[in-house]
Amino acid sequence: MQMAKEFHLDIGDIELCVIEWTGTGDPVLLLHATGFHSRCWTQVVKHLPGRQVYAVDLRFHGASGDAGDTDWGIMAEDIRLLIEKLNLTGLIGVGHSIGGHLIARAAAKAPDRFKHLVLIDPVIMSPERYADFHAFSEGLDAKDHPVSRRKNQWRDAQEMYDRFKGRAPFNSWQPAVLQDYCDYALRPAHDDALRQLACDPVNEAGIYLHQKGNEAALEELPNIHTPVTLLRAPPGDDARPNLSLSPTWPGLATALPNCQEIYLPDLNHFIPMQNPELVAHYIQAAK
Numbered sequence: 001m002q003m004a005k006e007f008h009l010d011i012g013d014i015e016l017c018v019i020e021w022t023g024t025g026d027p028v029l030l031l032h033a034t035g036f037h038s039r040c041w042t043q044v045v046k047h048l049p050g051r052q053v054y055a056v057d058l059r060f061h062g063a064s065g066d067a068g069d070t071d072w073g074i075m076a077e078d079i080r081l082l083i084e085k086l087n088l089t090g091l092i093g094v095g096h097s098i099g100g101h102l103i104a105r106a107a108a109k110a111p112d113r114f115k116h117l118v119l120i121d122p123v124i125m126s127p128e129r130y131a132d133f134h135a136f137s138e139g140l141d142a143k144d145h146p147v148s149r150r151k152n153q154w155r156d157a158q159e160m161y162d163r164f165k166g167r168a169p170f171n172s173w174q175p176a177v178l179q180d181y182c183d184y185a186l187r188p189a190h191d192d193a194l195r196q197l198a199c200d201p202v203n204e205a206g207i208y209l210h211q212k213g214n215e216a217a218l219e220e221l222p223n224i225h226t227p228v229t230l231l232r233a234p235p236g237d238d239a240r241p242n243l244s245l246s247p248t249w250p251g252l253a254t255a256l257p258n259c260q261e262i263y264l265p266d267l268n269h270f271i272p273m274q275n276p277e278l279v280a281h282y283i284q285a286a287k
Contacts, residue, residue, distance in 0.1 A: 001046050006063070011081040017063035018082070021045055021053040026115055028092045028283060030055040031079065031099030033270075035147070035204045037062030039184040043177050044272055047280030056082060058099070060203045062184065070142075070206035072098070072214050076105035083113050092286045093226075094279075096120040096272050097247070098207065101217055108220035116286035117228045119252075120279065121269050123214075126249040130215040145205035152201055153194045157182040169244045173273035181273075221255045228259040229282050233268050244268040 002023055008015045019038045028051055030041045038055035039062075045053050057064040059075050068074060079102050083091065091114045095103035100122025107114045125133065142148055154160050160182040164170040170178055186195035230253050236245030246269055253261035262282070264271060272279045 001049065004042075004045075008063075009082060009085055011078055011085060014059055014065040014067050014078070016059070016065070016078060016082055017057040018086075019055045021048075021051070023048075023050045023052040025051050026090045026092050026286075027052045027054065027088050028094060029053075029079075029083070029088065029103070031093075031095040031103050032056075032058065032061070033097030033099060034207050035061070035199050036181060037184055037198065039180050040177065041272065041276075042180045043174060043276035044280050044283070047277050048283060054086070054088075058102070060207065061199045063198065066200070066203060070203060070210045072101060072207075072210060073105075073216065076102045076109075079103060079106040080110050083110060089113055090115045092116050092118065092283060094118040094120070094283055095122060097269065098123050100124065100248075101214070104224060105217055105220055107226050108223040111223065111226060114226045117224070117226050118231070118279075118282055118286055119228060120231045120271050121233050121246050121248050122230075122252075123247045124217050124221075124249055124252055125215075125247055126251065127215060127218060129247075129249070130211060130218075133211050140209055142202050142206035142209055145209055147208060148202045148205035150197070150201040150204070152196050153189060153191075154186055154196070156195060157186060160185065169268065169270055172244070172268060173270060174276065177273045177276060218255070221252075222257065225257050227287070228256050229286060230256075230259055230261045231271055231279070231282065232261060232263050233271060234265055244270070 002021045005020045032040050038057045041055045060066045093103040093114050100119040101124055187198045189196040232248050233246040236242050253259045267274050
């Protein structure tokens with residue numbers, strides 16, 4: 001596996017942290033899920049030998065900046081600006097969960113930059129589910145969301161790994177992916193003896209709740225003429241959070257002009273964490 005290089009890119013009001021694996025072929029851009037970070041893709045990249053790959057810490061995540069609002073439209077624009085700054089063309093855009101939402105909106109606005117999209121259980125919901133979610137979240141503050149109360153004080157990554165390895169949804173992941181997540185999920189806390197999550201739980205909760213206006217993605221779908229591979233897990237049935245169930249609109253594939261859907265009934269929402277080799281297979285197959 002090629003060595004990873006980390007750098008920071010100023011896109012205007014914020015710096016994003018980018019991990020680059022130098023190689024050849026059409027460049028691959030990987031966007032992670034809410035609450036995670038770019039190094040969660042390491043096991044996928046191991047199955048992409050020799051490819052030119054970039055993975056990004058989204059705003060509020062990993063080693064990227066955390067200024068501004070938890071607005072998904074702003075975060076999608078972050079990605080479009082990053083692609084422009086790096087002058088990426090012929091791009092294989094890959095996004096998991098919120099990352100799928102963001103890469104799809106970036107492709108709708110800059111179609112000439114993309115060759116193929118691989119959307120992995122993206123948070124692109126049906127019109128009805130957006131309405132249900134708005135009703136559920138109306139008046140809720142981020143501090144009221146259960147995610148905001150996640151444990152946020154750790155001695156080290158090993159304590160985090162030992163706590164999570166037997167708990168859902170982490171117990172469905174490949175151990176190496178969980179180790180990658182824990183190894184890069186923490187930063188120094190105010191107490192020098194402890195570490196805290198790089199993605200603050202209140203910010204993470206704010207991202208989950210900030211769905212207002214995200215139905216704009218549905219209006220942009222007809223503009224995505226890039227070929228799309230959609231990997232989809234079994235769906236959830238209401239707006240209340242169950243992070244292992246798919247948030248993806250079951251009709252998404254038919255709403256995209258050029259989409260192949262792959263339904264994966266034996267996996268859950270954390271497809272890249274459960275089967276990174278399968279995800280790499282579909283990235284390699286993207287033409």
